[in-house]
Amino acid sequence: MSAPLKTFPKPSQLPVPAGAEGWEKLYPYNLVFQNLSGAEDEKFWFCDSQHWPTVFKPFETIGGEFAVKCLGQYNTRHLLIPPANGIEFKIHLGYLYMSPVAVPEDQMAARAPEFERRAGHYFQNWNSLLDNWKIKVRATIDEMEALQFKSLPDVVPFDDIVSGKAKDGSEVLMENYDRLIQLCYQNWQYHFEFLNLGYLAYLDFFGFCKEIFPGIADQSIAKMVQGVDMELFRPDDELKKLAALAIELGVDALLADTDDVAGTLERIANADNGQQWVDAYTAAQDPWFNFTVGNGFYGHDKYWLEHQEIPLGYIKDYVRRLHDGHQIMRPVAELTEERERIYTEYRDLTDGDTRALFEAKHQLASTAYPYVENHNFYIEHWTMGVFWRKVRELGQVFADAGFWADRSDMLYLTRGEVRDAIFDLVTGWAVGADATGPHYWPAEIERRRVIIDALSSQRPQPALNTPPERITEPFTMMLYGITTEQVEQWLAKDSGSDDGALTGMAASPGVVEGIARVVTHADQLGEVQEDEILVATITAPSWGPIFGKIKAVVTDIGGMMSHAAIVCREYGLPAVTGTGSGSTTITTGQVIRVDGNTGRVEVLER
Incomplete structure (x- = not known):
């Protein structure tokens, strides 16, 4: 076996795919490494292909920007989580990279009392606050649904003359666009109101179990909260x-x-x-x-x-x-029975104050745990579904005005450029002359399309620069599966295995053998056959309907609390997550063995 590498490539060392030259100009200045004056080659960054597995078009960066910013605000400004601030994020070669921001050790203790006060308020009032959360989120969605984007009329209605309205309707187009962005941002702020607390409740229970039951398997802890209604x-x-x-x-x-x-x-x-x-x-x-x-x-x-x-x-x-x-x-029923059996077995090993603490922490984790998945439906699915539908409605207004050929072409603009294009559109309409957009955007969009396609031809590097000696940030480990051990295996070209096997997180128990089906895009789900083993960069929570067909799941990224791990446990499927390179090492048709008990994936027949 070759000696493991000690570092990942630096961003400046990665080749730009042919045809993608100038790619960094497609994105806002603050999202690219080139403007960090060398700092980009110093910090450890990992690619969040769990949430953003494909290259961003310029407008699509909104999801990454809002999500990571709002995650950070709750860690850093709302809750003052003692060991974790937010996450720095940048786009490199079209993919999103993250670098957790640690809290200096000498500041952790000072944050603890305020964190306990703030988090304690949520935990003590969880159900009523969560009921109110659903009201807030639904109101935001309803307001977003009510926004309309329509082409401007040839002339303003005569009634507007009589009423003295003195406006032509173009202000509605601009206001609705701004409001659409604000409403999307609003629900992303709501998104993280409970999410980190859900993780923290589980992490607190997880840490306590590790403390009082030395050697307890991670999966045994996870099973104690499985089978809940989601x-x-x-x-x-x-x-x-x-x-x-x-x-x-x-x-x-x-x-x-x-x-x-x-x-x-x-x-x-x-x-x-x-x-x-x-x-x-x-x-x-x-x-x-x-x-x-x-x-x-x-x-x-x-x-x-x-x-x-x-x-x-x-x-x-x-x-x-x-x-x-x-x-x-x-x-x-089976999941619930197993949950109760494992919980009871471990509870019966305790007594006195230890048992009381164990029961209280388990109850809190069980109460908060469902939100870890449920928020996905309200935000990523429902909110963003309405958002993208409204984006396409606005894109159609531009397409009808000749700015571009297809309503989805608007995705090749940044959201700031869209605002400029709206004023270009309404100005041409108002003065009775051609807008500039139809003469500028078609060729520019095609230029950008070529760059995005070129970037998409190259898979992202899983991480950049030199990793720290130890990775200790709990969210990074639990959600993404970015642990010290996994990073070391990624650094070894053969994944640290003498026999060529892949190793990752033992995310959902069971051992099966079967034919691999590598899926890199949701459009390929129709190709999945009965009893195959799904191998993917990451699975989406919405892939549930195919889980009844498959035997097991292998992913490139993801920890014990990743969506892939949680969904597989709830469907009773073996899973190994965080392999780093499963989807690029394994090919469709190979016979593989997935051991969800140990986190090991072997290719049996090539």
Whole structure:
């Protein structure tokens, strides 16, 4: 075995793909390394391919900017979490890199009392505060839904002359755009109000278990909070219920051609008992079809509400599985039974004050844990689904005015450039002359498209620069699986294994063998076959409908509390996360063994 490397490449050492020269000019100045005066080559950065697995188009940076900024504000300004400030983030070669900001050791103790006071308020009032959170988030979504982007009329209505309104409607276009951005930002602030507390409650329980039960497996701790009711699973559960109802009503055969959405629904509606099924299908859409097969951070993510061939196709597949005698429901009863058994076994090993603390910390972790996944539905899926739909509406206004060919072309502009383009549009309209945009943007968008495509041809480096001696920041370890051991394995070209096996986080228990299916994009999910092992950069929480088909999951990034790990445990699938290079080392068709108990992945047949 070759000696491990001691450092990852520096950003300045990474080659720019041919055709992507000048890529850094596509993004806001503050998001690229080039403006850090050399500091970019000093800090340790890791690529967050868990949330942003593909190259950003300029407008899409909004998700990364809002998410990481708002995460930081709760660590640093709201809660004063003793060991963790926020996360610095930059875009390099189109991908997002992060560098956790540590709290100096001599400042941690001073933050502790205020943190306990602030976090204690949330933990003591968790349910009422969370109920209010849902009201705030839903109000934001409703206001966003009400925003409209329409082309300006040839002339203002005569009623506006009579009323003395003295405005032409262009101000609405500008105000609605600004408000759309602000509402998106608002829900991202709400997003992190509870999230870090959910992680902290689990981390506190995790640390206490490690302290009083030396040698306890990470998975044993995770199992003590599994099997809880999560809203994130509701979209998938609704499809399963619709599949069972289709069989019950005898309309399941009419789901043969689900790509023809209108035709399928019409055929079912005209069948005996069919309208009952269509009514149930329609009722499930609000809100559960505000769900994407992606992760909500990209403008190209496909949402069920707008692409109903996707949920209909999943329903069709569930019907097939039911006819084949498969159990399609999540094994909640089994998970709950195992949870209670493991919890009771460990609780019975304690007594006195230790037992009281163990019970209290477990109760807190169990209460806060569901939010770790549930927030995904409200923010990444529902909020961002509405946001991207409104972005496309505005993009269509520009397309109708000749600024670009397709409504999605607006994604090649930064959000600041969009604001400038709006004024260009309304100025040309107001003065009765050509706007500049139609003469400028088509060629510029094509130039940028070439650069984005070139950047997309190169997978990101998993990390940059020299890692610290020890990685101690708890969120980085628990969420991303970026541990000292994993970084050392990434540094070793053969992943630190003499036999070529991949090692990662033992994220969900079980050992299986099967044929690998490498998926790098949600559009490839339709290629997944029965009993294959899914290998991906990362899985999205919304991939639940294919989890009934597969045997196991392997991902490049992710820790014990990553979405992939949590979802796999809830579906009873073995999983190894944080392998670093699973999706690039393994190829579709290889026979592999996944050991979710030890975090080991072996290629058995090449």
